[in-house]
Amino acid sequence: MNATTQQILAAVAVIAALLYLILRARKKKDCGGGCDCGPKKPQGK
């Protein structure tokens, strides 16, 4: 894989990572009942 291809792929990966983080931050905001998110407390013993 030559250097230019690498550059392009690397840039793509970075953008993907950024998008992922942004989308995730959005999703958490409107997480209502039913979706598997948020912190948990353990059940009793």
Next chain:
Amino acid sequence: MSEPAPVFRRIAIAGNPNTGKSTIFNALTGLRQKVGNYPGVTVEKKTGRFFGSHGEAMELLDLPGSYSLQVRSPDEAVSRDVLLGSVPGTPRPDAIIAVLDASNLDRHLYLVAQFLELGIPVIVALNMVDVAEKRGLVIDLLALKNSLGVPVIPMVASRGQGLIELKQALSRATLQTSDQRAQLPIVLEREVAALSRSLKGHAGSVRAEAMLLLSLEDDRLAAELKGDTALLAEIHAARERLKLSGLDPIAAPVDARYAWVSEVCASCIHRQGEDSHGLTFSDHVDQILTHKLWGWLAFIGMMALMFVCIFVVAKWPMDWITAGKDWLADLVRAHMGAGDLRSLIVDGVIGGVGNVVIFLPQILILFFFLGLLEDSGYMARAAFIMDRMMSRVGLHGKSFVPLLSSFACAIPGIMATRTIENRNDRFVTILVAPLMSCSARLPVYAVMIALLMPASNVWSKAGVMLCMYLIGIVAAFVMAGLFKKTILRGETPMLLLELPPYRAPVVRGIVQRMWERAVIFIRRAGTVILALSIVLWALLHYPKPTTPEPTPSEILSHSIGGRMGHAIEPAIAPLGYDWKIGIGLVASFAAREVFVSTMGQIYDIEDAKAENEDLRTQMRDERRADGTPVFTPLTCLSIMVFYVLAMQCLSTVAIVRRETNSWRWPLFQIGYMTALAWIAAFVVYQGGHLLGFR
């Protein structure tokens, strides 16, 4: 959330804490468990599936262990609301399994009294009958069944005894509701009936709801009713009438239930051998473990053991993981030509993922240990012993163990705060946990101490390191006290701690829970950390310098991260740092140890490590524009102090975000810790100057 297949029956399993409820839940559902959440609260919704005696699918809902259905905080409301059927997304259960400790019926039946008021079929799982038998208690099962009006299944869940009978009881074609309940004084009964008519709940449970509302203290009542002023007025009026009749609205139902419990116990329990003054095995153990002297020694020994396990025992798997990471990186380097993608994969991805996986051994060990302590009953004693110190800053004794664990790594420590029921307390503990110097700071301390005092002996160096740890501890307590007085204000929560009898931990359950936590950590934090690592890599590699074949230090200086280092130089100059250190600080955000390798990159040293002589010589010889050395002893001290207090760990941020369910808290944490670190480093550096040091 749609169900995959129709469910024949929905059952809730509830009971006091420490009754082996989880053991029964796990035994019935095995691996068919799912963890979700209830809207608006931080309580876990744990459901599982099992098959009844005739193969029908049943859903089991694990309710948090509690002493009563009475609600005094939003988190406690969950059990009550689920059983009243008022939680959206969670249908009212068709039956309740009430798990009781057979040796403790005098108190555990209290909750059963409340369950019977609900009008839902109840099945009593009388657990730990083996212990009761050993203590000389003879329980007349038939009499108990008649008094309660519900099936009673004797069990020893940890050995799997009684499970089949429990399943059979749950699989009966129709389940009956009991008509037995605690008898209330006539006046109270009248008020309850009147109030029930005004409530819009499930027909079967309005009576229970009315009883709970009537006896809820004023400071919670308004919050519960959410502005329904008519209902609020009605309840107040009812309470006044009760007071006029000479009844205490809060005490009356409690007394009535306990009176009923005493009657039931009197008819069903016969003691043989042990009289009520007899000391049990637990009592004897406690005489040592909570003794003024021996108790302390045992406690310190226990904590030291846990510590050693996390620090030392974890080192081997951690070294393997590092070796694996390096091997993988070499593999990629061998098979891919130099270029951006290779750098991204090696430094960003492998480095990033490696930084996640490396925490796994410590998390596993810590949670295993915590599980042992919790199950055996010792955890309550630890809280009992440490409470005095904790309550001085407004915390509960339970905050101690998570804080202690943070000395190894704040991540499992923060995850361990789940045992703290009070939300404010839990958040304060989470906020200050990273101030307890974690093991990742050690390489930084080591390099700085080597630069600071190269000629000194081991003891002085150890002394300085100890000072760093102490600074962290003091800061943690001070900030905790501060937070509890200001932003996370709340009364010091009640202690009200039960010291359960000691019992042998159920290892299988512990391992299962430990594994659960680890998987959640990997899946949740891992994805976020990976993404953040990639972004950080980009910050340290783009934009690229225009020279061909740039050296690592050139790439670094030219990148956004490098420019950030330059940009913050004015802000960190008063602390005695230059822009190269600035870059180190920025890069450390991925993981504190990265400071060392970043310094290496800046000084163009391949693969720098703390023990590396070249790095140290280079750093020592580094000079500023005016010829004075950069890494003066004072600067080194200032850097160390900064690292003690600064929040510089992506992984921790990810975990805090997850545990607090918002970005607000981790961002605040970064903010206050950075400010604290800056101020402290400033004081050290400038103060040192004033005192004549350099």
Next chain:
Amino acid sequence: MGDDAPNAVPQNEPEPLSGLQPGQRGKVTAIDVPGSMRGRVMEMGFTIGTMIEVVRFAPMGDPMEFKVRGAHISLRKTEAAGIRVQRI
């Protein structure tokens, strides 16, 4: 509800539970604990007429451990101060 056992000591003045020493016992006469603490304390078993035994103080002097209805419950001195008992 009058006095029970014929060999009970003559009426002692109700005193705060926090004032008792390990080994001593008392019967609850009143629960003067503020706010939502009151209900919690009662539901844990500290109701009027219940017998409480003081087991010990924690190594640092606080909190205290009590035996109530067969269970061991720990309360801080400030919390136990609101519970008034008649020494037996």
